[in-house]
Amino acid sequence: MSDQKRDLKDTVFLPKTDFPMKAGLPQKEPGIQARWAEIDLYAKLREARRGREKFILHDGPPYANGEMHIGHALNHILKDMVVRSQSLMGKDAPYVPGWDCHGLPIEWKVEEQYRKKKLNKDDVPRAEFRAECRAYAQHWVDVQRGQLKRLGLLGDWDNPYLTMDYEAEGTIVAELMKFAEAGNLYRGAKPVMWSPVEKTALAEAEVEYEDITSTQIDVAFEIVESPIEELIGAHAVIWTTTPWTIPVNQALAYGPDIEYFAVRGHPSGKILLIAQAGDLPDQIFMRLIGEHLPAGMSIVWAGKGSDLAGTKVRHPMHHLGGFYATPRPMLPGDFVTTDSGTGLVHMAPDHGEDDFELCKTADIHPVFAVMGDGRYRDDWPWLGAGDLDDEGEERRRAVINPKFSAPDGPICSDLRAVGALLSASADYEHSYPHSWRSKAKVIYRATAQWFVPMDTQLEGGGTLRSRALAEIERVEFTPKRGSRRIGSMVEGRPDWVLSRQRAWGVPITLFVRPDGTYLQDAQVNARVIAAIRAEGVDAWEESRKAEFLGDAHDPDEFEMVTDILDVWFDSGCTHAFVLESGKWPVLQWPANLYLEGSDQHRGWFQSSLLESCATRGRAPYDQILTHGFTMDAKGMKMSKSLGNTVNPLKLMEQYGADIIRLWALSVDFTADHRIGDEILKGVGDQYRRLRNTFRYLLGALDGWVGDFSDMGEIPELEVYVLSLLSELDDKLRAAALEYDFNAYTRLLVDFCNEDLSAFFFDIRKDTLYCDGPDSDARNAYRTVLDLLFHALVRYAAPVLVHTAEEVWLTRYPEDGEQGGSVHLLEWPSVPKVAADRDKWERLRALRERVTEAIEPLRREKTIRSSNEAAVTVPASAVPEGVSDEQLAELFISATVTRGQGDEVSVTRSSDNKCGRCWRLLPDVPEDGALCGRCESVVAQLDEAAA
Template sequence: MSEPKSQDLYRETVFLPKTSFPMRGSLPKREPEILEDWARSGLDGRLRAQAEGRPPFMLHDGPPYANGNPHIGHALNKILKDVINRAHRMAGFAVHYVPGWDCHGLPIEWKIEEEYRKAGKNKDSVPILQFRAECRAYAQKWLDVQAAEFRRLGVQAEWERRYATMDFASEATIVEEIGRFLLNGLLYRGLRPVMWSPVEKTALAEAEIEYRDHESTTIHVAFPFIHDPTPARALQDVSAVIWTTTPWTIPGNRAIAFGPGITYAVLRVDGVTDSAALEPGARLLVAEDLIARFCAAAGITEHHVLYTLPGEALTDALCAHPLRGEGYDFEVPLLAADFVTTDAGTGLVHMSPAHGEEDFAVSVANGIEIPELVLDDGRYAAWVPLFADIHVFKAADPVCTALSAAMVRASEAGAAPAGLVARSTILHSYPHSWRSRAPVIYRATPQWFIRMDGEGHLRGRALRALEDVTFVPAQARNRLTAMVADRPDWCISRQRAWGVPIAVFVEKRTGEVLRDPAVMQRIVDAFRAEGADVWYSAPAARFLGEGRDPEEYEQVFDIVDVWFESGSSHRFVLGRDGLPFPADLYLEGSDQHRGWFQSSLLESVGTRGTAPYRALVTNGFVLDEQGRKMSKSLGNVVAPQDVNDSLGADILRLWVMNSDTNEDLRIGNEILKQQGELYRRLRNTLRWLLGALDGFADAERVPYEQMPELEQWVLHRLTELGGQIDRAVRTHEWVGVYAAVHGFCATDLSAFYFDVRKDAIYCDGADSPRRRAARTVLDHLHRCLTTWLAPVLVFTAEEAWTARFGNENSVHLQAFPVLPEEWIRPDLADRWARLRAVRRMVTTEIEAARRDGVIGSSLQAALDLPLSEEEAARFADIDWCELAIVSQTSVTVEPGAASIYLADGAEAGATEDGGATVKGAHGVPRVSVASGHKCARCWKVLDEVGTHEAHPALCLRCVAVVEAAGGVQGA
């Protein structure tokens, strides 16, 4: 045999991949360039034009707060929304995503006040319109920053159509919605305890509260009985003992609650510790089940029970306040209450109706006056005996001192105990403002409420509306319905300056709210023209109209809760300018069950009679890699801007869609590094497809029925993935979808199909039916994968599409491919699961031979494959050289043998990667060195190499391809 021609001589005859799509994404540099290309080409306008006539899909945007750079939670939420919107658009829907911002409220006001404090300026000396203007400018600054950063994440939206709660039109709509509640009778002003922040001097909503560990002083206090209704005078010379974790509420005590079903005991103290406040002989009333715990806390070493009595016997009993004679000279009645338990304390609950919801309800039901003792900054008012001007959070010591003195006076007078019995501390979960991080209190103040029960039955209507809402995940339904079922009336007033005022009037003479549609319409019209500032700048007569004297009316300047504002946002967007109502979807974090999801529901049901959404999707919170909450002090904050600049937005988007967004997510450098590896595999898949499709034309296509079975199997797998995409679009359940796409690319394609078909694609002739069929499948793969990845890898998919079809063809204008039903072949899925199981066993042996130095590569191998008769018959049409990527194979049929590879002789078991198990019970494939010479073109080792005179370095297949192409230049 003559010396073979060099490999380089035939390189030009091999169809090696060619593509302009680079191996490296260089995303931080390339992504901004693509954004500029989209802006220049008017992509957003083309998308809107494309939507004409399509069925609508409406995801209403929950507004982020405009007071800082977007954090990683914002990025998670916006990316999820964008993926869902883009997927629906590519599934054939008209998508109109109108982004929004929440611009009013305390956080912005707080920031402006901080700047004042730094400058030594007093907020109260600044005209309110100037203050509001500064708040507006601050919000606008961060709105613009956030919009730019959301765009950098690849979020597609109708940015020029965006809404903000501080827009004049929005402010007019908010006050119009307040007016609807006013006119339908659900809005009222009342005195009730609400969560109050003494630091911020305003009422807070439950959604503005976070619970943190807090050390509180606890006290046991004795209240002597002054009226005993029991027949046997069981309470004579006895004191009722209460336990509380809020000593500062003792000045506001007006009653004691007991449990009607609880058994109480009158015990006599027989022995005490040296430090005990009580003396032997004292008689005390506590719940029978809590005697031991109480005695331990009070330092009582010996006691005995004089008698027991049922809770009902305490009805009509009266006690004296322990500070009687010090300005607290009123009776303290004992009142029955179902909420009293024997879980802790003494079974007798101190009732301060101005500082507790249950205390308030029971006291009002029994005609007890509600005292107002605490000012807006948390100090006792000047008229509070003993404690005037003391801050409630510093009141524990003064209160205990006063109660201890009362106990001494009672002892010296030989009277029943009255005052401090015991003092301790407790570490417990306590409500704090999530803005100032300061503890909050319950404080009864006149506030504006939306009635949940009674006339209008808002609670019942809201719960019924939720029955028609789809929840993702499904268990989120229980959380929201429970919150709606249990919530009190909605307090919508705040005592601040930056926001939409509750623009109503109250008649001074009667205290009645003015419910006049004409007045409300004048207010709405003024707000729409001039914004909410007009409420502060225009005279009241402008709104009241002729025939009413402004002096007879109080103009309300409380601002509305920001949750009411954002809850009204469906009115800014939905049902207007051709957009549908209700929204198909609301999507926010799990904390919005007590926030925006709930306020939107109540607002919409209250004014429109229906929920503003058909489905609710909830995402979890973002934690660091160790599962800790992110904080600057821990140094574990991951900023989306940093990820964009270092790795690219597509990596962040891939992290979102590869996570279980129904649960809390984790992120950090190692997790992002892993996402980078997953991204590279996806990018390499797209790059190989593009390279192998170089020069592909429609004339090259092969009909499905003429394709080899392997190609038909790949198309079946495509239909399975397409089904997952379709289900996700319909159900909004995306968890696991893109992990499946990655698995398909890495396992089914790169590690199997591409590996098997490289030889045919590179080395077969241009007209080879096998190569044409493979390239037809590669065309389907490229179109499917690029469009399926487009909602997530918005920049990379655009690159992969335009690299093939040109810059004028954006992938985001394409539709998801509709795959033929004939491609669905479960029979092929089963058969190729078995074949791949056999192949895995073969490649294991090839790899062992390579490690042992028997061969250098798989194409240097000859394979002897033992098969049972059943397997040989089932796989008779399989080209094992092609499947195993070896040069020579022989099949040894073992007569009478049970199945060698197929589990149980017939059925293969499933494996994690969708393959099948093998038995390997009767031998293993045998690998040896192939005989013959290496083909200089395809690298197979064959005996036929050298038998062709003109091309002695080639195998006969390669000879035919080279000669059909016109030979080799320079040969």
């Protein structure tokens, strides 16, 4: 026997590695990224994948306004995961980032700077103002670019696309001209979402809804003409929550199939015409007189709405003459309901889509009484400049001011004075649209705008709406509910409003005749496009009208449009100037995938769809992937006012980018999801387990030069683990292809934790530490570890981009010296190995029972480790062909015997403990002596040393 007093530590083969357990990601990651920049990793990857099948993710442009927030981080991590995993699977998956640079948010910020200096932007030359907007946008592009790169995103960051690049602006104009030359543009005066604060039309995507409390009023309109004699002199009652629209009322609407009656008994003596449906009359009279419809109230007339055809009322302010003197017709409206109100609706075609469409059938058109700042025109007979009194400007204040429509405000006061106001109370709670930039209320306002028709037949067949809906059916959506969402939006959307009344954007480069038609001349358009490609949007100037029109047209016959394009049209054209332009030869049209937040169903997804369907007949993408929004730890929406926002820049300073990436790829991002300190601590724990798995592999493989092809007969446990790896490989590939990154990371983490660390590594540590260096069992184990290493480091590379690189270069530093990277590798080649899974599932279940039975003895310190346990298991629980020695190895116990009962029992072994492997074995003569195996290994080592 060997000397018991000898220090045997140097005879045990413990894992050895310089890879630290403590990650230090915030300090380490910038150095890794600097190396990527030095070796130009993105270019190397493009060269390595040259000629392969392409996968194109087209980046939706974030807005160049402000620092990156947690939503940006999640969005771009998902995109990076997509392109890296596709590249890992062997595809050429380039990534060209981009930014939206035009539009109101940037213009608004520059105007704020002007206001602080007490300057008016209208006093500054437009070109100079746009230059400031351009500089502002470029500043934030540079800031966001640095912040996004810090997340470890790999892309063509030195050559991004910007919608404000001259070439891009020229392409946007060229796309607009395709609409114009095909006749798919028209100018019309229709109600659109309008911001009186920002003084421009807004797209639906620029509007958010907030709960507010409004004034609700009931107003009586005297009936002056009707085929029903009993109704003449009666009053039709309307209910509205927008009293400010009464000054532009031009008609009333009724439901043709709704039952109505005229009742006498109101304290004013008026006969009131209202709907006779359910408890609606009771609701009405509760508002009017504070009690239900009195029993026995006399009914003057009853009939259907269709009977009211030909009836006319007069406006309550008819005494003002002019506009108010004309009787208002009562018109049939299918949209009228009896859910609330009175069953009669007042119509203001200036301020409602239904109003506009219905009034148009009666040749009634908007009067444009409300100006861009939300005030009534100076010449308007009611509440205009001619109606000023002691309240002065207060009576003409913007209509979005609650005071304007308040029960004691000018509208209600004047209606009350003429006896038309039946009720008014400021207590109606409802959802109302607001500008998401200024947070101010918006209004529907009829203005002259440029539209793309949704239902006009296009050359080549179909309407824009029908083409878009057909493409929505074809495109693959993840999650699938996205198809229904965007489909319902396209199905019901009005014509596309393209124009905005601002300065910072791409001009609507049309020459318009006095009759409203526009010039359709391809040569003129070509000159305009060329000028903007060369000089940017400033080229569209009045001084160049003759130059653009050329000799074929008289400049005096045309007016240059001064409106700019909706910024959503800009972004809707990115597929044209990014995927088709040739500036990025690695890209191609159409894109495989668009990936953005679910709000883009009404934004970029839709504008891109409509633009491409109109000009190319199909969507510019084949797949749509959407993610939800990041909430705080309690599930509340993040808000600066609530103080619950999460800054990804600070998170990276604290945790590192790889932790944020692991969080983003671990949550169910297709729905709204959460982030917070406790959540990130849990993610950090997952990360540490993955890192420790790699640390163990690196240590165990120290000095290993063999490979899988060297291995002879493989032990059954290794076969089983390889079968698990094979299964994992299939599942991870499927998850990557289906963009199920939550499943991808969960599978990876669970495999490392449960199948490796808690099972395979635990069982085989004795073999690794104590078997001889050339033993078949140890070599088989290390061969499988080598295969696991090469698979796992690749699987982890798209997720933990910095850590995987650190792991790879720790084992292969020479690869780093040669400019190599784990991110240049492809999906691992994993042998398809089969095992008796039922047998191993039974054995693992039995192992869990044994572990549970040992634990009480460990707590009581009867035994200190499972190596000291003598275990008895039910014979019926052991699969056929498994020996007691194999069970002891599996359970990491001293001995295993089989009993006839159903229970697992554990006692302390009476054998002596080996001084090297610490197992209690029959062949150890006394505690601290060596077992037969260890004595043989030590002798072999001593002989080699001699």
